[in-house]
Amino acid sequence: MFELSKQFRFEAAHTLHRAVDAEPSRRIHGHSYRAEVTVRGVADPETGMVVDLGVFERALDAARDGLDHRFLDDLSDLGPGTIENLSAWIWRKVEPACPDIVRVTVYRDSGGDTCTYFGPGNHLRG
Numbered sequence: 001m002f003e004l005s006k007q008f009r010f011e012a013a014h015t016l017h018r019a020v021d022a023e024p025s026r027r028i029h030g031h032s033y034r035a036e037v038t039v040r041g042v043a044d045p046e047t048g049m050v051v052d053l054g055v056f057e058r059a060l061d062a063a064r065d066g067l068d069h070r071f072l073d074d075l076s077d078l079g080p081g082t083i084e085n086l087s088a089w090i091w092r093k094v095e096p097a098c099p100d101i102v103r104v105t106v107y108r109d110s111g112g113d114t115c116t117y118f119g120p121g122n123h124l125r126g
């Protein structure tokens, strides 16, 4: 079993309503993001690949195009532009082309912020 990951970067603006730092967060501001998408699977014995990285890249390009240089508040299917919602949004865009996806991590390096989404089927166990 292998895990294969690919990353892309995007720049986006948003506003955010929150309890702390409320005023600067409510103003339009931007961040630089990095996203990593991981698929898990066995390598095809003929090709030696879990998935061709070119196919993987095309699936990620569609997600990147939907986010890069965008105002996240305009995305009707995102909700508040948090790294939580961004990781789930990227999953939803990539999953149809990459059904073996197992996680999406969004990094906001400037603040050391990271969020990993494991898909809609993963719940906390009590």
Ligand SMILES: Nc1nc2c(c(=O)[nH]1)N=C([C@H](O)[C@H](O)COP(=O)(O)OP(=O)(O)OP(=O)(O)O)CN2
Binding pocket: 016, 018, 021, 025, 031, 081, 082, 083, 084, 108, 110, 111
């Ligand atoms: N759980 C989450 N909390 C917060 C998120 C988030 O995505 N998930 N996002 C934010 C804001 O985007 C905010 O702008 C980040 O603010 P802060 O951490 O205070 O850092 P800076 O404003 O200094 O951001 P830089 O990128 O370092 O300039 C807040 N909370």
Ligand SMILES: [Zn+2]
Binding pocket: 014, 016, 025, 029, 030, 031
């Ligand atoms: Zn922000």
